[in-house]
Amino acid sequence: xRYHTPxxxxxxxxxxxxxxxxxxxxxxGTDVLVQMRAGAVLPDDLIDLxxxxxxxxxxxxxxxxxxxxxAVSGARLGAHEALVRDWPGVVEGxxxxxxxxxxxxxxxxxxxxxxxPAADSVPGLVAAGASVExxxxxxxxxxxxxxxxxxxxxxxxxxxxxxxxxxxPPRGAGGGDAYLRFIPRTEMDIAVVGCAVxxxxxxxxxxxxxxxxxxxxxxxxxxPACAEAIIGTSLDDAALDALAGAASAACxxxxxxxxxxxFRTEVAGVLAKRAARIAYARANGD
Amino acid sequence: xxxxxxxxxxxxDEAEFLADPRETLLDCLRDHLGLTGSKEGCGTGDCGACSxxxxxxxxCSCLVLGxxxxxxxxxxxxGMANGNELHPLQRKFIEHAAxxxxxxxxGFLVAAKALLERNPDPTETEVRYWLAGxxxxxxxxxxxxxxxxDAAADMRKEAA
Ligand SMILES: Cc1cc2nc3c(=O)[nH]c(=O)nc-3n(C[C@H](O)[C@H](O)[C@H](O)COP(=O)(O)OP(=O)(O)OC[C@H]3O[C@@H](n4cnc5c(N)ncnc54)[C@H](O)[C@@H]3O)c2cc1C
Ligand code: FES
Ligand code: FES
Numbered sequence: 001x002r003y004h005t006p007x008x009x010x011x012x013x014x015x016x017x018x019x020x021x022x023x024x025x026x027x028x029g030t031d032v033l034v035q036m037r038a039g040a041v042l043p044d045d046l047i048d049l050x051x052x053x054x055x056x057x058x059x060x061x062x063x064x065x066x067x068x069x070x071a072v073s074g075a076r077l078g079a080h081e082a083l084v085r086d087w088p089g090v091v092e093g094x095x096x097x098x099x100x101x102x103x104x105x106x107x108x109x110x111x112x113x114x115x116x117p118a119a120d121s122v123p124g125l126v127a128a129g130a131s132v133e134x135x136x137x138x139x140x141x142x143x144x145x146x147x148x149x150x151x152x153x154x155x156x157x158x159x160x161x162x163x164x165x166x167x168x169p170p171r172g173a174g175g176g177d178a179y180l181r182f183i184p185r186t187e188m189d190i191a192v193v194g195c196a197v198x199x200x201x202x203x204x205x206x207x208x209x210x211x212x213x214x215x216x217x218x219x220x221x222x223x224p225a226c227a228e229a230i231i232g233t234s235l236d237d238a239a240l241d242a243l244a245g246a247a248s249a250a251c252x253x254x255x256x257x258x259x260x261x262x263f264r265t266e267v268a269g270v271l272a273k274r275a276a277r278i279a280y281a282r283a284n285g286d
Numbered sequence: 287x288x289x290x291x292x293x294x295x296x297x298x299d300e301a302e303f304l305a306d307p308r309e310t311l312l313d314c315l316r317d318h319l320g321l322t323g324s325k326e327g328c329g330t331g332d333c334g335a336c337s338x339x340x341x342x343x344x345x346c347s348c349l350v351l352g353x354x355x356x357x358x359x360x361x362x363x364x365g366m367a368n369g370n371e372l373h374p375l376q377r378k379f380i381e382h383a384a385x386x387x388x389x390x391x392x393g394f395l396v397a398a399k400a401l402l403e404r405n406p407d408p409t410e411t412e413v414r415y416w417l418a419g420x421x422x423x424x425x426x427x428x429x430x431x432x433x434x435x436d437a438a439a440d441m442r443k444e445a446a
Contacts, residue, residue: 001307001308002307003290003307003351003353026351026354028349029349029350029351029354030331030349033310033331033348033349033350033351034330034331034349036308037329037330037348038330046307048354050354073343075343098331098419099331099334099418099419099420100344100397100400100401100416100417100418100419101331101334101337101344101345101346101349101397101419102331102346102349102419104340104343104344104345105343105345105346105349105350186418187415187418188332188418188419
């Protein structure tokens with residue numbers, strides 16, 4: 001295995017484009033090292049991104065949004081008060097990943113690019129309307145987060161493409177978001193269902209919403225029908241029931257020992273309601 | 287496979303070793319530096335027996351490559367006692383019988399020390415969540431949690 005430490009994303013992309021064997025980028029390594037250890041993925045080229053300047057930084061952008069470096073750990077994300085104030089749902093999703101030790105290393109970008117349908121930070125990013133900046137040998141482009149997952153363990157990134165930052169939109173007035181997951185224990189487990197809700201209120205009425213579901217289909221997805229169920233309402237019981245129905249209807253889950261199809265489908269509705277209530281309360285400043 | 291020369295700081299002293307880039311920091315500590323206090327329980331980030339700090343951040347050394355430690359500060363269980371004088375956490379683990387086979391103990395101690403550096407007065411719940419990534423198959427955890435809370439109380443008294 002060749003271990004590379006490029007000092008720019010252009011170099012990282014070039015290295016990846018020129019590599020012919022199994023290639024992986026190294027952010028926190030909490031997926032890559034586990035896969036190496038299991039023999040599931042034995043990279044010929046491992047491209048460590050942590051020596052690139054700025055990758056551990058969180059910066060406010062000119063429009064009031066946020067740019068998050070690809071090596072920012074969960075622990076760092078959670079310690080950033082202003083970011084937590086703007087996007088508590090995004091941060092709480094990432095903070096659910098693993099233990100304290102895993103939090104010291106794991107990143108949003110690695111969670112997204114590992115491609116797990118149960119990745120805990122991804123529904124929050126999708127609901128927030130986050131995007132990623134992709135660097136390729138030909139240049140840079142910005143892509144919505146929901147366009148990256150492509151089924152278990154897969155992404156839409158082509159060889160030679162590397163994510164160079166995560167971008168969160170400006171929070172703006174009256175906004176709130178939340179993420180909840182169901183696991184059979186209280187810590188250190190894989191989501192059986194995950195749900196993120198992001199909304200905006202004006203005078204108690206919801207004017208915008210985005211809802212994303214995790215672990216209930218091969219890809220983490222944005223569910224427009226859930227958003228439609230609550231936009232224009234003040235999150236009354238009828239709206240919550242419609243939201244739950246839309247969430248359950250969007251499920252196409254696996255059936256395993258940790259959750260049957262029936263269970264996952266029902267819990268998706270329950271979590272959607274609960275996450276929406278939290279997001280709504282946050283949006284109203286309660 | 288060409289090995290890489292790594293220079294790092296371990297428990298305050300400069301350390302050097304030659305590492306295959308696939309080797310974990312845990313392998314390098316144990317096999318190249320002879321620091322066998324950090325244990326391998328799982329090798330996959332689940333048990334915390336390999337806990338060390340890297341530039342002050344608590345991590346599983348089985349999930350860090352040895353080559354990634356270049357130019358960084360690593361603190362291991364070997365740096366915890368001051369000569370023959372045990373760290374308060376070590377004393378309290380003995381007093382409370384917070385270990386049986388002892389395999390998990392270095393990881394718990396390193397993790398608990400990192401907690402008390404950030405939060406000298408944690409609640410029981412905070413201790414339990416912080417240590418959720420450290421597994422023990424002998425003690426049932428209760429004695430470990432008591433030992434950490436008691437050590438924290440002692441350290442607050444000492445500091446006052
Ligand atoms: C004990 C344990 C518990 C865990 N618990 C959870 C959990 O509760 N929830 C959860 O969702 N996950 C969990 N995980 C999985 C893992 O920690 C997360 O997916 C983590 O966010 C991965 O981030 P990383 O930075 O460590 O990724 P890495 O391992 O560094 O990389 C992961 C993948 O992303 C690719 N990649 C990394 N950076 C880039 C980039 N900039 N551009 C393109 N591709 C890139 C890599 O090539 C690799 O394929 C757990 C892991 C462990 C070991
Ligand atoms: S050996 Fe590293 S977590 Fe178990
Ligand atoms: S004392 Fe045996 S594993 Fe903890």
